[in-house]
Amino acid sequence: MVTKIDGATTCNETERQVFETELNMGTVHPAALEPYRVRLFIEDEIVKDAEITVGVNHRGIERIMEGLPVEKANALTEKVCGICSNGHIFNSCRTGEGALGIEIPERAKYLRVLAQELERLHSHMLYLGHGSEVLCHETFAMRIFYIRESVMDLLFMMGGNRVQYGISVLGGIRPRADLNSREKQRILDTMDYIDEKVAAFAERFVADPMVMSRITGTGELSQKQALDLHVTGPTLRATGYEFDYRTKMPEYEPFEFNVITQDGGDVRANILMRATEIFESTNIIRQVIKGLPEGPIVNRNWELTDAPVYKSYIEVPRGVCYHSYGLEDGKVRHSIIRTPSMSNIAAMQESCIGHPVQDAQLNIVSCDPCFTCTDRAIQIIKL
């Protein structure tokens, strides 16, 4: 049971409060796309307490990675998640390169940023589509899914697959993902198309009084709560706190972009936050194509050696993602992956509390859940 102390949530088994009604859903429930368990404690149709549990789809991918050479383990990390698959392979290659001291060519760095920003575009559009569907506005969902197809076509062009495109390899990028002048022009044309279409979509969305009255003030999360719960990514930025890990990454140094924030922390702020970030991503992609340096795309001069534990953080579409490797003779001795939804689960619980039960599903979806990639082994150390 979760009890509230000064706005922060702590687990306390002794102070168990009893509520009138409990509504539980899951773990495999037809209405939820991903398997997770939600327990809502209700009094008079207002959610008094919420609890989200994951752990059903634990596949033990770190266990499978143990003992494999680091370049094979990198290919496996892509199978952690089907939405931010490039984020995981990008970060694991970054970790392996840092541990083994491998230099990466400039052109490969630019193309990795390009893939990462394309992924942010398709993930944010998926969020807008999924959110519109939970709002029961299927026309909006269909409209944004149609725009999303143009990004999926670009990823298919670069990597040869729509979901698991595998652009990064140890030391650079795959030769398949290199761009020629025709492909560069196609990316620029698509960016213009996305800017125009998403601007029209956002204008129509904001002008709809029914939708706006439904989402304004729903599922509010204050900035203090978000900071207490260590929420990351767009969900934190939607509460007005300016934090983006991209500003600290050396890969993003050549590019200029703004850190978008929104006030309020409700569903409206979350949706507008993602819609506005799409324009920043298209802006970064234009800068990548404009300043793309010539030269090799992969560095093959490296050796597999012993390395101490190396940690790496990057910003993926949902927040900060953490990977670490301990290598022995180039083989993975241990690996830890921590995905951003892990800390955002607390935000999902907190945004349900104090709101009507019919808004609970919308509030959970507004924090952009990805429970599939969150299912890692967690060890709780009691101090």
Next chain:
Amino acid sequence: MGIKSLARKKAIHLMLVYTGGCNGCDIEIVNTVLSPKFDIEQYNVYLTWNPREADVLVVSGPVTHWTKEPLIKIYESIPKPKLVVAVGACALTGGVYKNIHGELPSEEIAGPVDNVIPVDAKVPGCAVRPEDVVAGVVSVIPILLEKEDK
């Protein structure tokens, strides 16, 4: 063609069950239904989240031990005639998760969908392409109508 199968042909209901893959196939299946580019509704196939309404069960992911029992329950609560389409490399073979280092089986995976419930059509790919999902689902509709007439 009998009157029942004639009526059913106009409204095939598809239900998606997710058993612990990487989420890539699921989004492609939802994409198949919602995206106007692929639009499975042109073949009179609609997405439902209620097993009592469903005709075709689409399963994705390797079946983890925790999702094995719910999958059997959902399969049993679908009224006859029913068909199962397994979608994606994980659902067909267990994918990268099934075996640790060659032949050593993983403790987490209860096996491909074949081990748990009977499968009528298999759609390969990692992740599946929406065109293949459309082809796989549409190809089982005649079998469903044939079963209806018996």
